[in-house]
Amino acid sequence: MAGESAGLEARRQRGLADAHRRQADDAERRAEQFEIAERTESETARILAPLAGIGYHLLADRRWPGSRTAQVDMVVVGRGGVFIVDTKAWREVAVHGDRITRGQEDVTDDIARLADLAYSTGAALADTGLAPNEVHAITALAGQRRMHARVASVDVLGVHDVIGHITKRGARLSASRVDEVLAALLQHFPVIGEQPDTAPQVVVPAPVLARSAPPAIAGNEGADDVHTNEAHDDELVEKLLDGVLEAPIEEWMAFLDPAQAKLVRRSFNGPARIRGAAGTGKTVVGLHRAAYLARATGSRVLFTTYIATLPAVLESLLARLAPDMVSRVDFMGVHAFSKRLLDERGIAYRVPGREARLAFDDAWNAIRASSPLRSARFTRRYWEDEVKHVIKGRGLTRFEEYADLSRVGRKHALPLETRQAVWDLYEAYATGLRKRGGTDWEDVVLMARDALRERPLDRYGAVIVDEAQDLSCAMVSMLHTLVGDRQDGLTLIGDGQQTIYPGGYTLSELGISLAGRGVVLDLNHRNTAEVLEFAKQMVADDQFVDIEGVDGVGDAVSAVTRSGSVPTVHRATSAGDHDAAMVARIRQVLRLVGTGHGDVGVLTATNQHADEVSAALRAAGLPVVSLQRYDGRTVDAVKVGTIKRAKGLEFKQVLLAHVRERLLAEQTGQPSEADRERRELDRRELYVGMTRARDGLWVGVRR
Template sequence: MESPELEVEMGAGESALRRSTELNGEADALFDLVQQKRQLAHNFAAACHSEQELAEIVRPLSVLGWTVLEDRRWPGSKRANVDFLLVGPGGVVVLDAKHWAELEIRNGVVFRGDAREDDEVAKLARLVGSIVESIADTGLAAAAVSAAMVFTSHAVRATAVGPVTVVGAGQVVAWLAGLRQRFTGDQVTVVAAAIARACPEIDGDPLRPTPAPVKVQPRRLAEPSPALIDVEAITQSLLESALAGPIEDWMTFLHPDQNKLVRSHWNGPARIRGPAGTGKTVVGLHRAVYLAERTDRPVLVTSFVKTLPVVLSSLATRLSPNAAERIEFVGVHALAFRALERTGQKIRLDQKGADRAFQEAWRRTDAATKLGAVDERASYWKEEIDCVIKGRGLTEFGDYRELRRVGRKTPLQAADRAHVWDLYSAYEAELAEQGIQDFNDLLIRAKAAVDTYPDLFTYSAVIVDEVQDLNLAAFRFLAALAGDGPDRLLIIGDGQQSVYPGGFTLSEAGISVAGRGTVLRVNYRNTREILEEAARLVSTDTFEDLDGLPEPGRRDAEVPRRGYQPVRWMAERQAGLDSALRLQLTRTHAMGVPWGDLAVLVERRWDVRRYERTLRNAGIPHVDLREYDGRTTDEVKLGTFKRAKGLDFKYVLMPGLRTGPPEMSPGETSDSYAERCERLRRELYVGMTRARDGLWLGYLRS
């Protein structure tokens, strides 16, 4: 047996050994900490060197109109810093200086050695969002803010990595110079002042004026209520800049009040409405870009007007190329085709065949006799079926018998409706016999496809523009695509600009926008003189705006701009009107207005063909609105009032107008005639309100 003393000595040795091990461990930890601290110090020293090197490159940009803010705080942060904030002709640019030993960009991903640096990209993207949020009251749109990781250790051509650009220090000036112009000199001053306040110097007083070489004016920052001054100044600067540029630049103009709306959060379907010229479509465009920058799923922008989605697609690319790639711009009928294709369904759409089927139904039934006392024209009853019965997806006579026919002025008794339903049933039988479908069938089947296969449609949001031109079947299809949830469905439109028969209410569609509706009341597009000319046409007409309540034609709108009175030209013959149109176009162009800022708008497609010949014979470059895609070209735009919906032009010329109302058609009743005249007045109103700066009205004496 071992002695007790030996046991004590062994215990003491173990204790000392444990202590020795602990101390060695602490020493190792301290050594690691020292190494980490030394590495951190080395990194900061490298960062300092990198930032100083980049500062030497970007500071001289002040002579090119750029304001350079260095070493600033993140908005609302006490410690996080921004290396450089530049404000200049190309907008606001965030620069993050980098000095990495290894750098590689593979498949749109930044690598540092073998490690992905997604967090660095995401951090810079968050900073951009923070800056935009912090000065949203100035109206600065997110599309005007860019961010770049600038490498002083590598030569890198500007490469997009998600929402961020990766570029070498030697290439950064060329990249900045290549940015499309967004700000004038005055705008640079105002925006830089706002950003200087939101992102103060790291060690400075947030309210202290920024010293040279930064070009922020101390006087503006020292005055009381600087936020109000910033908003007023940038609003005016943005307006003046947008007015001076091509019309496509104007169509992306956003007022600060509208910018707040773009960034709103709604817990359900929302609606934006307001008179012509108040910027509804532009708000929808910026909203789409805003949402697309914050999601990996596509955003849908759609409209009944075929030209509008095409034009908006080009404008979105101007605002944010990266976001535009995640926005799907498509007309509602083309979208319905895609929905059926995605679910493996086919449809035999034949509108000419459908027209023949209706004529056969009209011939085979006694509708002409039974309905002739109301309106002898078969076309009126074709509209009734298309826009009221099938446009609502009705399948039971009882629903039609009790229906309030929104947008239709001709009253129908129960017996009349029964005769219409018989005509509809015969028409459906003819379609089935021929094995063809019409456009309403397309929309109804597309809605059913979405209901059956909802997982195939993954839009993060659906924005519906010119909603007043849709029928209920189309709207239900789009609402199904949006689904339920916050910020999923935005409805944009104005009932006073409805130019098609019939209509519907949101309650019929099962949609409520209570507490989520916004009315825009400031007309930024038209001058007061242009709007007054257009408003006279519809001032005595009432209309419904999807809520089922009649609204007066005369509407209050704030119009900040004044201009010239619209020009009225009276011609005795068509040749004289053609000559006057050519002369007005060439004179306006000779005064410095590009061809591309002029538009000739007419009522019907055959009018388009007539004036296309007039322009071609005069050697005036032009493009049919059906072919216009929103890109700036030096060609006069030519199209119908309906095709121009949602678009803006600096100068609009409208030849071929009547001096009085149209003639009543044979067999047309006073009620149906009044309905047709009212729609025509709304079409003319739409055409006139497309004009921003000037309006020419060419009349043929009746």
């Protein structure tokens, strides 16, 4: 037909024209997006530029590792850690639980990609010794201020809030560590367009901002003027100063040094142990390791210890350093875990109460005056500890087991006749407890252990035990049952020098072999040299059998990184004199820069003395919080409690109140083995209390 070919060609050309218009429109939209990205990223760079003036390095427009085209807007590294900053020109942003939306669009996956990048970057920097929690991901919302949300471990901030967020962490890395991390980051995040074999380009940002400002960001009309010189306004100056001031003690308690950071990621092909003297960071390594194992394996982790109040504190600390993992780690004391297991299995028991004390009263009062247990060289408390820690702590059921037991941790050798008398006391106590229908805490643990042996619990991929030396044989056996000898299953953390409970055990009794999977930490970051030297006097002649079955005098410290004032000892002439001096000391240390009420701990040997201290401080107008109620969150109140409650905790300033004079003096005369054992335990407890002090120590002595 005439004209048909021309018509076909016309339609083809129009089709091409339409396609070109669509391509042009797409290109125009992409160009607009890149222009917005250019403006928003430039805005972020301008706002963060003052960081260069206080020692931070800003790496802009770096290539996303593993991608040829994707880029990372900004990587900031300095004394406060590593911060990966991704700028978004998002409007109508809303957070719904663990999801984030932009208008009607769910953009959680974009945030999750940044979280994955931070995690992989932490792994890439592991060889530098950087702790996993020192790499942070930030989504900066262009033109926004006074906004902070957290999604998938990423901090979503208004761009004007980023600099304050970075500086508030203070100085966490040494200058040499920053240099090492920077060198690794330059390799990990190459410049866009840089070939892999090209030497990394060092970008040093100019601390002086450009005179001219780029045009306003589209869609931000009506917002605060984001192009004023942020480096000079009062708000920015205040944020920079806040970053210089010392953080509360809770921030310090999550600090890792490079050797500790490497240990966090170390893999062991069976049960392992981390030990070291006080102040070497064992607990914080365990805390970071819990988060690492939960993230790396995807399984649940149990973090447990003997001290009932410590798990809540550690859970709060983990919420600071790895909030995305806190729901995957169960923090609970050994007794709390035992109770929960029995409740879940429907196994009947009575919560231990006064029945145990009354049953032991009856058993003790029935002992004849001629019994070897009535010897003046021993006390009722000594035999009560023997039953609780040595016999029931192991779950012994036959006298023959006890007759041949080495009794690790007890100094006084017992002849067979005395052991038979102790066994009779134990049986009388057990019979009286059953008649009263009661149980003690040792029974609760043994029942839980037996329940797990009968039917294992497949809930945890790893178990971390802090202060393992304070647990009993039965407790460790129960926890070992949860994970067996699997890779990275059981991590025992502790220091035999800090054993403050009578009795003891060895891992060989439980059939647990470490087979070279033991690590010793020997660098003390916590205490000043003066505090540590003073504390070591308490355990200078102390000898003990470690849980690995080796006689020892405590692990040595290779170096102490900090120094300070010499500890103060106040020998009070009266209760009033003691309390007045204690209050004066607290008021003195509160005048130190960076020390608040919540950085001060007053520790005692007994709950009664803790109550007396609390009353004296309140009467002086000082705010007080009991360690029994302290949960690890920053609080503006002096912390008061027993030394046992303070295990695993740290304070900038420690005051030991109502210390007995005889514990500081040289021992005289010929004490019995039982008395010597008790004195060693009490002095170890003082050592534990003294080494809770980071910056300063005061000891109030009562004659």
